[in-house]
Amino acid sequence: MAPRGSYLQIADELRRRLAGGELQPGSMLPSEQALAHEFSVSRGTARSAFAVLAEEGLIEVLPGQGRRIAGSVDSAPRAPTTAWEKVAADLRGRLQADPGSRALLPSEAELAAEHGVSRNTVRRAYRQLVEEGLVVVRHGSGAFPAHRRGASTAHDR
Template sequence: MTPRGASNRIAELLRHQIRDGVLDPGSALPSEVGLAEKHGVSRGTVRVALQALAEEGLIEVQPGIGRRVVGGSGVDRSTAYKRIAEDLAGLIANGTFSPGSRLPSEADLVAQYRVSRNTVRRALKVLSDSEYVVIRHGIGALVSPVNC
C-alpha cells in the first residue's frame, strides 16, 4: 500500500527539480513506470502527482511523446496560454471571428499551437474571464457580443 501523501511528495520533489534547473525547460520527464519504480509507488500515484504539475502549468503532455517541462524548444511554454489568448483576442477584435461565432475547437488549437489541452483551456479561461468569449459545454467557445 502506498503511504499517504506519496503523490504530494513526488509532485513536490519534481517541482523542486524544475525550479532548481535539474529538469530543464523542454526536457522530458521520466516515464510513469520509471517514477513509480524509483519511488516505490503505483503508476496511479505517479499520475496524480503529474496531473497536479500539469494543472500548475509546470509540465505538459505531448501526445505520443510523453510529459515535458514547459519552456524550451524556442517557445516559452510557461506563457503559451497568454500568447494564445492574445492571438485569439486580436482575431476577435479585428473581426475575423464575429459575435456568436465559434472559435476553433480545443483539439484544433492544440494542433495549431503545439501545446497541451490544459494550455488551451487556460487561454480560453482568460478569454472567458475577460468576457471575449462564452464557453458552452458541448458546443465550445463562442465570441461574446459584449466586446464586439
C-alpha cells in the first residue's frame, strides 16, 4: 500500500467490506494492531482510518472494548453502551415524559456538562434522534421535538 493517504485507502476498504456485508452492524472491528498488520502500516495509520469512519458515524468506539460497526445486529432494543447512546436514551426519555411539548431541548453545552461528555458526543446523540425523526435541529435556534400530526409552532413562522 502506498504510504501517502494509506489511512484513506484503509477506510475505503473497510467501507467496501461494510457495503459488501463482510462487516455487519454491531460486530467488532479488528484492533489497531491487527489492522496495521493486515495492511502493513503503523498503528497510527490504522487509528487514522478508524477516526475517519468514526467521524462519518460508521463505527463507534467502545472505551475499553474496541470499535464496532454502528447499528444493531437485530431490531431488539439493547442497553446503550456508548456515551452518545446514553445521552440519546436520556433525551428519548425526556421526549416520552412530555410528548406534547414543543419546548427547546437542552443545548449541547448543557447536555455535555450534565453527562460529563464532549459536545461532539452530544452532537452524535442529537444526530441519531434526528435520524429517528424525534428531533429537529435548527441551526442558530437549537433542538426541538419533531412535529407530530402536522402541528406547527411559532418556531416555524
